Amino acid sequence: GSNVETLEFQAETRQLLRLVIHSIYSNKDIFLRELISNASDALDKLRLESLTDSGLTGIDTSDLHISLEIDADARTLTVRDNGIGMTRDDLVDLIGTIAKSGTAALLEKIKESKDAATAESLIGQFGVGFYSAFMVADKVTLRTRRAGTDSGTQWESDGEGTYAVQTVDGLPVGTSVTLHLKPADSEDGLADYLSESKIRQIVKRYSDFIRWPIRMAAEHTGTEGETARETDTLNSMKALWARPRTEVTEDEYNEFYQQISHDWLPPAETVHMRAEGTFEYEALLFVPSQAPFDLFSRDTKPGVQLYVKRVFIMDDCEALMPNYLRFVKGVVDAHDLSLNVSREILQHDRQIRGVRRRLVKKVLGALKDMQSKDAERYAKVWAQFGRALKEGLVEDTDNTETLLQLVSAASTHDPDKTTTLREYVERMKDGQDTIYYLTGESRATVENSPHMEAFAAKGYEVLILTDPIDEVWVDQVPAFDGHRLQSIAKGQVDLDESADGEKESDAEKARREQDFAALLPWLTSTLSEQVKQVRLSSRLTTSAACIVGDAHDVTPTLEKMYRAMGQ
Numbered sequence: 001g002s003n004v005e006t007l008e009f010q011a012e013t014r015q016l017l018r019l020v021i022h023s024i025y026s027n028k029d030i031f032l033r034e035l036i037s038n039a040s041d042a043l044d045k046l047r048l049e050s051l052t053d054s055g056l057t058g059i060d061t062s063d064l065h066i067s068l069e070i071d072a073d074a075r076t077l078t079v080r081d082n083g084i085g086m087t088r089d090d091l092v093d094l095i096g097t098i099a100k101s102g103t104a105a106l107l108e109k110i111k112e113s114k115d116a117a118t119a120e121s122l123i124g125q126f127g128v129g130f131y132s133a134f135m136v137a138d139k140v141t142l143r144t145r146r147a148g149t150d151s152g153t154q155w156e157s158d159g160e161g162t163y164a165v166q167t168v169d170g171l172p173v174g175t176s177v178t179l180h181l182k183p184a185d186s187e188d189g190l191a192d193y194l195s196e197s198k199i200r201q202i203v204k205r206y207s208d209f210i211r212w213p214i215r216m217a218a219e220h221t222g223t224e225g226e227t228a229r230e231t232d233t234l235n236s237m238k239a240l241w242a243r244p245r246t247e248v249t250e251d252e253y254n255e256f257y258q259q260i261s262h263d264w265l266p267p268a269e270t271v272h273m274r275a276e277g278t279f280e281y282e283a284l285l286f287v288p289s290q291a292p293f294d295l296f297s298r299d300t301k302p303g304v305q306l307y308v309k310r311v312f313i314m315d316d317c318e319a320l321m322p323n324y325l326r327f328v329k330g331v332v333d334a335h336d337l338s339l340n341v342s343r344e345i346l347q348h349d350r351q352i353r354g355v356r357r358r359l360v361k362k363v364l365g366a367l368k369d370m371q372s373k374d375a376e377r378y379a380k381v382w383a384q385f386g387r388a389l390k391e392g393l394v395e396d397t398d399n400t401e402t403l404l405q406l407v408s409a410a411s412t413h414d415p416d417k418t419t420t421l422r423e424y425v426e427r428m429k430d431g432q433d434t435i436y437y438l439t440g441e442s443r444a445t446v447e448n449s450p451h452m453e454a455f456a457a458k459g460y461e462v463l464i465l466t467d468p469i470d471e472v473w474v475d476q477v478p479a480f481d482g483h484r485l486q487s488i489a490k491g492q493v494d495l496d497e498s499a500d501g502e503k504e505s506d507a508e509k510a511r512r513e514q515d516f517a518a519l520l521p522w523l524t525s526t527l528s529e530q531v532k533q534v535r536l537s538s539r540l541t542t543s544a545a546c547i548v549g550d551a552h553d554v555t556p557t558l559e560k561m562y563r564a565m566g567q
């Protein structure tokens with residue numbers, strides 16, 4: 001019509017569009033996430049305004065929803081909402097220009113970036129939002145009418161240099177975005193977005209927890225073979241994490257956990273929290289009942305998903321959970337992040353690090369609670385994940401104290417029960433101030449070790465540590481509750497100094513040393529290939545000799561482990 005106005009994109013917008021069209025994003029499917037997210041925001045705004053702005057009180061907000069329409073003949077996909085809509089001025093301001101500060105500087109950096117991955121991560125800081133439509137469409141037609149106004153506007157562009165706007169009468173309130181799709185091209189990452197099942201799959205993956213219904217008309221085949229078109233709601237809308245804890249049932253938590261984890265058992269523990277303040281987020285985390293078979297394989301991924309305001313951003317978000325807690329499943333929904341935030345950015349974001357610290361404390365705290373309140377359940381969790389948690393003693397020095405409290409270990413005290421370090425300390429003999437342990441391949445090897453003899457004879461409790469990782473953490477942990485951890489197979493362990501009454505007199509010791517004065521140097525030189533030194537010991541009772549490591553030596557088990565890892 002005569003009211004068509006052709007406008008030029010702002011220079012920065014043009015540059016950004018060029019980047020988008022020339023595929024900075026390897027994952028093109030996300031265009032739908034962006035459009036649905038905008039539609040969802042528009043529905044939020046309309047509802048809010050209808051509640052607060054007297055001018056809009058007449059608007060019917062009883063059926064706010066998003067609908068997706070596929071037109072195979074026209075090769076279009078339309079995302080429609082009955083939300084707030086935009087005025088003509090809004091359109092030019094919001095869609096035609098990039099008001100965000102720092103755009104020019106960012107574009108400069110992108111141009112200078114050496115590779116696609118860097119460019120992608122830079123653009124992620126910014127977020128392409130609506131423009132992502134041009135990744136999959138060679139023309140986009142947007143029709144919109146602002147709630148409370150009489151006429152609507154159409155905006156159309158091929159994403160090159162200009163766009164056209166015109167006034168259109170008779171539009172419903174809300175916005176429709178019609179994508180004239182590029183042909184599917186698997187090499188370019190362009191799926192067939194006319195395919196109903198593809199659309200369903202993308203919605204399920206990226207927008208399942210959007211709290212407005214996302215509907216699509218679909219062909220259904222009845223029992224007689226007749227077909228009918230019916231409207232389906234594609235998303236579950238269950239943003240469980242955003243609901244107050246008191247309003248969620250255990251069944252709902254379990255169902256949600258099973259949906260995200262594909263586990264068939266209920267979780268062993270649920271942690272649900274909300275953080276308010278400068279960086280708001282909700283987190284719903286689960287400790288599974290059973291470890292996955294690949295928990296210790298090299299590239300097991302962490303299990304926390306990141307959402308931004310109900311919009312799915314990524315799986316396996318390593319920035320939110322340390323490696324040793326990779327078995328924790330769940331969702332973190334952060335309110336103040338860009339939808340296009342990348343893994344690299346997350347890794348370096350100070351606030352995300354803060355979130356992670358807090359989540360780790362929450363998970364470890366929940367485990368500690370379980371340990372004191374439900375020892376039986378805790379024992380099962382420890383049996384499944386204890387080995388991973390012990391990696392935390394090596395990786396996460398911030399939480400050494402809590403992790404040490406969580407440790408359960410076999411011990412000579414009771415062959416049928418594990419002990420905590422706290423319980424060990426409570427049983428320590430008068431005058432004993434170190435925690436004794438021995439590492440080895442199995443309980444039997446450790447129990448039958450000659451090193452055990454003197455300790456058994458004198459009634460000292462020894463922890464029996466048989467995980468390869470035990471060799472590592474016991475060396476790194478300074479002490480538990482002021483008590484050093486000491487291997488009974490390393491360095492000098494002089495039991496006589498701590499046990500009372502049995503101390504060998506100086507004269508006796510001197511005589512014993514005299515007796516062996518010739519033998520020891522001879523043994524040392526004869527065995528020089530195998531051992532560093534042969535010396536007298538008070539640690540044996542029935543065996544004639546044993547091999548002792550230097551205080552700082554790598555133990556045989558650890559040596560094996562290093563070799564297995566190819567180091």
Ligand code: ADP
Pocket residue numbers: 034038039042081083084085086094095127128129130131174175
């Ligand atoms: P962002 O969502 O991060 O603001 P976008 O590029 O996705 O950036 O969208 C730009 C703006 O255009 C939005 O902030 C909103 O004001 C407007 N907008 C986009 N889509 C819609 C819609 N469906 N309804 C109303 N306004 C919209």
Ligand code: MG
Pocket residue numbers: 034037038129130
């Ligand atoms: Mg957006």
